[in-house]
Amino acid sequence: xxxxxxxxxxTKHYGHVVAMDNTDFDLRAGEILAVIGDNGAGxxxxxxALTGAVIPDSGTISLKGxxxxxxxxxxxxxxGIETVYQELGVAPALDITQNLYLGREQRRKGFLGTxxxxxxxxxxxxxxxxxxxxxxxRVQSIRQKVExxxxxxxxxxxxxxxxxxxxxxxxxDEPTAALGVRETNQVLGLIERVRENGLPVVxxxxxxxxxxxxxxxxxxxxLGRRIALVDPNSTTMEEAVxxxxxxxxxxxxxxxx
Amino acid sequence: MNTTxxxxxxxxxxxxxxxxxxCGSKDExxxxxxxxxxxxxxxELNLSNPFFGTLEKATExxxxxxxWKVMKAEAKVPGDSATQVTAIENMIxxxxxxxxxxxxxPTALVDVVKKARDxxxxxxxxxxxxxxxxxxxxxxxxxxxNAGKLIGQWAKGTVTSNPRIAMLxxxxxxxxxxxxxxxxxxxxxxxxGAPEIAGSALTKGTxxxxxxxxxxxxxxxxxxxxxxxxxxxxxxxxxxxxxxKGVESKVTTVSVDGACSGVQDVKDGIIxxxxxxxxxxxxxxxxxxxxxxxxxxxxxxxxxxxxGTVLITDKPVAGLESQTSEWGLQNCWGEK
Amino acid sequence: xxxxxxxxxxxxxxxxxxxxxxxxxxxxQVAGPLAALVLAVLxxxxxxxxxxxxxxxxxxxxxxxxVGTLALGQTLIIxxxxxxxxxxxxxxxxxxxxxxxxxxxxxxxALVAGLVVCLVLGGLNGVLISRFSLPPxxxxxxxxxxxxxxxxxxxxxxxxxxxxxxxxxxxxxxSIGGVDITYGVMLWIGLTAVLGYALTQxxxxxxxxAVGDNRAAAALTGIKVKRVLLSVYxxxxxxxxxxxxxxxxRTPTADPSGYxxxxxxxxxxxxxxxxxxxxxxGGVVGTFIGALIVTVxxxxxxxxxxxxxxxxxxxxxxxxxxxxxxxxxxxxxxx
Ligand SMILES: Nc1ncnc2c1ncn2[C@@H]1O[C@H](COP(=O)(O)OP(=O)(O)O)[C@@H](O)[C@H]1O
Ligand SMILES: [Mg+2]
Numbered sequence: 001x002x003x004x005x006x007x008x009x010x011t012k013h014y015g016h017v018v019a020m021d022n023t024d025f026d027l028r029a030g031e032i033l034a035v036i037g038d039n040g041a042g043x044x045x046x047x048x049a050l051t052g053a054v055i056p057d058s059g060t061i062s063l064k065g066x067x068x069x070x071x072x073x074x075x076x077x078x079x080g081i082e083t084v085y086q087e088l089g090v091a092p093a094l095d096i097t098q099n100l101y102l103g104r105e106q107r108r109k110g111f112l113g114t115x116x117x118x119x120x121x122x123x124x125x126x127x128x129x130x131x132x133x134x135x136x137x138r139v140q141s142i143r144q145k146v147e148x149x150x151x152x153x154x155x156x157x158x159x160x161x162x163x164x165x166x167x168x169x170x171x172x173d174e175p176t177a178a179l180g181v182r183e184t185n186q187v188l189g190l191i192e193r194v195r196e197n198g199l200p201v202v203x204x205x206x207x208x209x210x211x212x213x214x215x216x217x218x219x220x221x222x223l224g225r226r227i228a229l230v231d232p233n234s235t236t237m238e239e240a241v242x243x244x245x246x247x248x249x250x251x252x253x254x255x256x257x
Numbered sequence: 258m259n260t261t262x263x264x265x266x267x268x269x270x271x272x273x274x275x276x277x278x279x280c281g282s283k284d285e286x287x288x289x290x291x292x293x294x295x296x297x298x299x300x301e302l303n304l305s306n307p308f309f310g311t312l313e314k315a316t317e318x319x320x321x322x323x324x325w326k327v328m329k330a331e332a333k334v335p336g337d338s339a340t341q342v343t344a345i346e347n348m349i350x351x352x353x354x355x356x357x358x359x360x361x362x363p364t365a366l367v368d369v370v371k372k373a374r375d376x377x378x379x380x381x382x383x384x385x386x387x388x389x390x391x392x393x394x395x396x397x398x399x400x401x402x403n404a405g406k407l408i409g410q411w412a413k414g415t416v417t418s419n420p421r422i423a424m425l426x427x428x429x430x431x432x433x434x435x436x437x438x439x440x441x442x443x444x445x446x447x448x449x450g451a452p453e454i455a456g457s458a459l460t461k462g463t464x465x466x467x468x469x470x471x472x473x474x475x476x477x478x479x480x481x482x483x484x485x486x487x488x489x490x491x492x493x494x495x496x497x498x499x500x501x502k503g504v505e506s507k508v509t510t511v512s513v514d515g516a517c518s519g520v521q522d523v524k525d526g527i528i529x530x531x532x533x534x535x536x537x538x539x540x541x542x543x544x545x546x547x548x549x550x551x552x553x554x555x556x557x558x559x560x561x562x563x564x565g566t567v568l569i570t571d572k573p574v575a576g577l578e579s580q581t582s583e584w585g586l587q588n589c590w591g592e593k
Numbered sequence: 594x595x596x597x598x599x600x601x602x603x604x605x606x607x608x609x610x611x612x613x614x615x616x617x618x619x620x621x622q623v624a625g626p627l628a629a630l631v632l633a634v635l636x637x638x639x640x641x642x643x644x645x646x647x648x649x650x651x652x653x654x655x656x657x658x659x660v661g662t663l664a665l666g667q668t669l670i671i672x673x674x675x676x677x678x679x680x681x682x683x684x685x686x687x688x689x690x691x692x693x694x695x696x697x698x699x700x701x702x703a704l705v706a707g708l709v710v711c712l713v714l715g716g717l718n719g720v721l722i723s724r725f726s727l728p729p730x731x732x733x734x735x736x737x738x739x740x741x742x743x744x745x746x747x748x749x750x751x752x753x754x755x756x757x758x759x760x761x762x763x764x765x766x767x768s769i770g771g772v773d774i775t776y777g778v779m780l781w782i783g784l785t786a787v788l789g790y791a792l793t794q795x796x797x798x799x800x801x802x803a804v805g806d807n808r809a810a811a812a813l814t815g816i817k818v819k820r821v822l823l824s825v826y827x828x829x830x831x832x833x834x835x836x837x838x839x840x841x842x843r844t845p846t847a848d849p850s851g852y853x854x855x856x857x858x859x860x861x862x863x864x865x866x867x868x869x870x871x872x873x874x875g876g877v878v879g880t881f882i883g884a885l886i887v888t889v890x891x892x893x894x895x896x897x898x899x900x901x902x903x904x905x906x907x908x909x910x911x912x913x914x915x916x917x918x919x920x921x922x923x924x925x926x927x928x
Binding site: 458 | 745848
Binding site for chain 1: 790791794795796797799800802803806807809810811813814815816873874923
């Protein structure tokens, strides 16, 4: 199985605080990798380093075997890494199509596009309808304004946008934190669908049942570094939490992946 | 966003704001009241109308000619009495000897004026009166009712058959505006609501509001042949409306003010007659009253002292005293 | 939503928008203002004999152009959740600069100078608001105060009569079947069409709505929020320059004390036209109708012989209704 995104020895200091302490990271093609850890363990900092939002003090990142140096989030996005943020990243007054294409609108061909800057609305509608159908997201119409959707549907739109534009990796930082049980399940199903469509997913979550439900591997983060990488089929939830909180040493785990 | 930059920008914004506030109340007195130094206060309406600027400048010039110091303040918008109240409170605190006030509202300033007078400060109003009129020590103003009456009488003698009148007013709670309106009706010899009045509309005393009001009235009453206007900018705007409709030769317009631009409009046939006011004279009379009070404690005669009104027209009406626009251009106020 | 049945892409794309085009129009932003306009026109047509004729209707359009044009620029700014209290003052400043320069110079160059004045002042607002993230209300309030004084100082409170044909051309126009349609009205309609196109048919427009709707989300998708904001203030400035030209055409006098409430009047037109003060919703067509509504009220009530103060009452009631409708729309749809 090939490794898509890899990091070695990432370190980041904020004054005296060590947010990343020589940590490693590995994401394989076609997997859902859950990243768990206590508050302040450094999960978000790691993700930001991988998406160009934070520049590490030292360490290397490589994408599909090639070393990369992202200067900002746009660099990472150009390399095909897309992120769903915890805060709902959608514009409620715009419709689904406009949200999916926000910042990447398509223009008409010919002088209508070049001179009159006219949007190619039919093409964008086709594209977003296909994307929503591919992911099995059920809404009445892609012309619906996002504000008419439920919280779960909105997060689904955010996921759909990311999945539509990502060509190598999808990252989600606590995508279900604001959702109820039923909606959370819908989004988890969606994450699995993204994997089925061929993109690896990094899922940061606090919710252990969710993590064990969908993850192929679990990256356990503690005190700024990865202390274990486990297989959820051979590790229990209790064990993972114990390691995550420092109650148990990572060596004691059986199912190392 | 970097913090220092934000602070710098906030600083710029604050400077803009305080700069603007400073424009609203200039304070040229170093210190008031001590050691024989005399300071008087001048409180004006908003200076966007050159009439008030002329009045303020004349008052200030007369006061500085006497070697006095001057504290000045102006309302920010028409009717802005709150700024004037604050200004008078500040002047009381600075121990001014007299205050020359052009009140933005006839009643809102009565209390603060009483406070000043209780402190022994002479308060005279110019251009407009307080209600009751003896709330101030004296008033030097155009008798606006008389001004309205003059143009009303002239109109009566000019538009003799089938009068259809449009009234282009300013907020009638404003003292001068109400006086002119009533005076015009009295001079013309009709009552409020008389059938001769085709319609009336409120303006803001500016060219463009005069134009819109006249357009609306003409649209409803194409037979209008006499237009009363609160001031000359409104008359000018009304003329544009008539000209656009091609009825300007059939309509006679009367106004009040006597600004040089208005007198020019009389000369050009845009305005039939206007009642000229004398703002400089108001200011000078007010300063003379203050000088008398400061020198020997004599208060001026209470009530309204008319600073004079002259009818300006190039089509005189028999039995009604008037001056030509030539004379008017010699004696008008504001930029020529 | 993510059940096993795949959604049908063709069906999704067709967008069976509950109830078809009629329902879609009724729930669109323009329907409410248009209904109010039709109602006002009906009432005045039935109660006065002089309201409903071609001459008066063309007069209403002519009377709407100055505040209506200003309100187009204001709409762009309000769509980004901003506000411009200085637009009237910017227009007046441009008008007096044009008037003064044209008095002893070339009218065309004076007009260009007016455009430059608008761009500099709109740019100042835009930079302070976008680059330094200062609140639009405060920035434009400050600029308003400065400009009100500056216009007076620059002109010594005098107004300049305008005689140049170029400067007053917007008051001219062809007479179609005895009805005068001024070039100013045509320009107003043209500007509404161009801005309407830009807002609904280009990526710039989508981004303007996105920035006003959810700034954080817009930034996360890679939209350069500050650049969009600056472009909006500069575009509005160009529109204000057209408004200054409209003002000189309508009233051939560059008057520093004129249009003292044009800023609030333009906001009134925008709000009555259905654009949300919270940003992200509305558009220029609504504003066009909103400006007409305000003029119709003034014109109709004057003709009906009703005290002008009731114009302000009626306008105020409409503003409250518009804001209440907007509030209802936003809270109902935000589940
Ligand atoms: N921009 C920053 N400045 C200073 N300290 C930071 C910054 N970002 C993160 N940290 C610190 O680094 C540590 C890891 O934070 P974070 O990556 O947000 O953890 P997590 O997402 O696992 O809760 C925390 O102690 C946090 O306070
Ligand atoms: Mg975090």
